Amino acid sequence: MNDDSPSPRTDSPYPRQLALQGAAIFAVLGVAWPYCLFRQQPLPWLETSLLIGSLAFLFACLTRQFWWWRIIHALFAPAAVLLSGLNIDPGWYLAAFALTFLVYRGALTSRVPLYLSSRETTQALAGLLAGESAGKIVDLGAGAGGLACALARALKDVHISCVENSYLPWAIGFLRAARLPNCHWRLGSLWDVSLAEYGVAYAFLSPAPMSRLWLKVKSEMRPGALFISNSFPVPEVEASAEIEVGDARKTRLYCYRL
Ligand SMILES: C[S@@+](CC[C@H](N)C(=O)[O-])C[C@H]1O[C@@H](n2cnc3c(N)ncnc32)[C@H](O)[C@@H]1O
Known part of the structure; x- marks a missing residue:
């Protein structure tokens, strides 16, 4: 599918999604961090994450990603900031990732999750x-x-x-x-x-x-x-x-x- 195609893209999505989220993070932090340093005030993480989410959502819309990617982009940074405030032991994140990988490796490698025939x-x-x-x-x-x-x-x-x-x-x-x-x-x-x-x-x-x-x-x-x-x-x-x-x-x- 070429870049001019009017329909949503269907080739491997992961590098592109990482790039979109990364671009939003760099764009927002690239301005917010020097600004806060200059003003000698701490970075307001929640507001910054909301800005990152909004920009990532905009990038995802402009590049015509599927609707679920747009939602993931909008929520990722705010969710990360909110969860980090809960002070959950990092081991739990590792355990959740390991369990997800053990069950859903097929979704990562072939974009085929586990669901069962009736x-x-x-x-x-x-x-x-x-x-x-x-x-x-x-x-x-x-x-x-x-x-x-x-x-x-x-x-x-x-x-x-x-x-x-x-x-x-x-x-x-x-x-x-x-x-x-x-x-x-x-x-x-x-x-x-x-x-x-x-x-x-x-x-x-x-x-x-x-x-x-x-x-x-x-x-x-x-x-x-x-x-x-x-x-x-x-x-x-x-x-x-x-x-x-x-x-x-x-x-x-x-x-x-x-
Ligand atoms: C939708 S489930 C179907 C399970 C079973 N065939 C059934 O009908 O109930 C698809 C399965 O394919 C597995 N899968 C995905 N990509 C695969 C691959 N490249 N090689 C082997 N299995 C794969 C997934 O891990 C998942 O368990």
Whole structure:
């Protein structure tokens, strides 16, 4: 997407967001700090942080960031100042960061957070795959294994491989699948898994990786194999079939026959 595009940007957001917040911090502190030094008065942190938040919000609007980034930019500096006034032990911040990283590593690396397929989706998939004679199935980004383990129990004659790159969901899935001989767990990136041996690949990710994933699917899966994406269609590719699951989330399964 080029810089003149009228729609919000979708490429990797993190360096840009850091730059926007950093620019607002430098701009405000660059004026406020010398001014306070000159007047020999302490920097009013709350007012300064509100100014930083306003400027960062303005920068985010001018550069057409998604709405949630605009809110994050507006709130980040004031929230940091308010929280620092609570005198919370820094260890708690470290612990919160570690827990978030253990559960949501996928959101950082692939912009795919952890959320789980519904029970109705599992049932619909079990029905679909029972008629597939798929042999081997892979769940790309398997979360904590709820879906994969349920499928492994329902479809005893298929082998299900799971790959997950967030440590805590992987560990939970690994323990859950330990007594299922037809369910294999792997800690790692879905991009490192060869899809050549699988009759069915299932993914419940986000819009961000779908185009790249489709290129991988097309180049690695054999003709006749099936790629199923929960909720997120492959952009500009017509699905061979779409299945309404009928759950509260209005889940739709997009099926692509190679
Ligand atoms: C929306 S959850 C889906 C979980 C499960 N497949 C289900 O349907 O219930 C997506 C999972 O993909 C994982 N993930 C994201 N990027 C990944 C990557 N590059 N390699 C492996 N797993 C990834 C996330 O950590 C998350 O647990």
